[in-house]
Amino acid sequence: MTRSTADRGRPSRALGADHGGAGGTPEIRHRLLFEEGRWTASGSFLDADGKTHPASGETAVVHGADGWMLDGVLNVHIEPPQSFRNTYRIGPFDSAGCASWTSVNAFFGPLEGHFVVTGETILSVFRSVDGRCRGVEALRLEANGSYAARGAFFVDGQRLSSWTMILVADIEPRKGSGNGKGG
Secondary structure, three states: OOOOOOOOOOOOHOOOOOOOOOOOOOOEEEOOOOOOEEEEEEEEEEOOOOEEEEEEEEEEEEEEEEEEEEEEEEEOOOOOOEEEEEEEEEOOOOOOOEEEEEEEEOOOEEEEEEEEOOOOOOEEEEEEEOHHHHHEEEEEEEOOOOOEEEEEEEEEOOOEEEEEEEEEEEEOOOOOOOOOOOO
């Protein structure tokens, strides 16, 4: 069965309550990733020394003819300020709510990972191509439409950083974007 370009990233109804016992329902409608738009983020960043710093950022999601892209920047408010930018190329979501992604990180090189939609949460697990770096992030859809993001990044088996952020949509999605129903 071939999926249309508009349906390329949209999980099928198979992601409902029957999806691996995840407890999701077909009524859950994810906007992040599945609809084009901009998101702003605010929260905190925990560094390798265990110090917490305020953080902010923004993410843009674009659906193009050659695939989906997510361009994001995380700004850590310390002296001197630090910024981390990643541009993700996201493959199509399958009927189980999984998609592969790739990115090139200025500090750690090529990264590869997977997004998995499970209920109200989008999980991202990733690693560097050389295997030195690993990470995880959970993006939980909140009742007000924002996402609570929690993540951690490890290098050589040691936690380098972790973060707690809230992502809020800046603008309404463009017409024709996917609806992100999933469970």
